[in-house]
Amino acid sequence: xxxxxxxxxxxxxxxxxxxxxxxxxxxxxxxxxxxxxxxxxxxxxxxxxxxxxxxxxxxxxxxxxxxxxxxxxxxxxxxxxxxxxxxxxxxxxxxxxxxxxxxxxxxxxxxxx
Numbered sequence: 001x002x003x004x005x006x007x008x009x010x011x012x013x014x015x016x017x018x019x020x021x022x023x024x025x026x027x028x029x030x031x032x033x034x035x036x037x038x039x040x041x042x043x044x045x046x047x048x049x050x051x052x053x054x055x056x057x058x059x060x061x062x063x064x065x066x067x068x069x070x071x072x073x074x075x076x077x078x079x080x081x082x083x084x085x086x087x088x089x090x091x092x093x094x095x096x097x098x099x100x101x102x103x104x105x106x107x108x109x110x111x112x113x
Contacts, residue, residue, distance in 0.1 A: 020089050023060055024101065030055035031083045031105030038070055038081040039107035045070035048083050052105075056085065064088060066100070072109070079109040 030052050038048025049070040056065055066086040073082045083105045088098030 016092075020099075023064065023087070023089050024103070026059050027056060027065075027085050027087055028103045028105070030059075031085045031103050032107075033105070034068075034070065034083040035081045035105035035107040038083065039109045041110040041112060045072055045081055045083075048081055052083050052085060060087075064090075073106070075106055075108055079111070080106055081109055082106050 033055055034048040034052030036048075037043065037051040038045050049068050052068050052070070053065075056062075056068070064087050066088060068083070068085050070081060070083045073080050084102060085104075086100065086102040088100040090098050
């Protein structure tokens with residue numbers, strides 16, 4: 001009984017960290033892919049935003065994502081695209097107060113030259 005009082009909270013804590021890392025890595029990958037998608041010739045930031053929403057929505061619950069924004073930016077003197085995703089991760093499994101975080105994906109825009 002005493003051992004289970006120590007092991008169960010430890011197990012649940014490790015499970016929560018794993019869930020957080022899974023959500024964070026999924027959102028980072030989606031933002032990066034969305035930026036690369038928008039950077040292709042004849043596509044714009046709105047395309048990258050839609051692609052990011054599609055990728056995140058296929059894996060992570062939509063209510064965890066607060067916002068997805070894409071914009072054209074300057075990356076080292078080159079035209080580029082940045083996709084920003086703001087999301088939150090509940091502190092207790094999938095319930096409770098959330099820990100908010102945001103990630104960004106960048107890509108240099110293709111040119112027709």
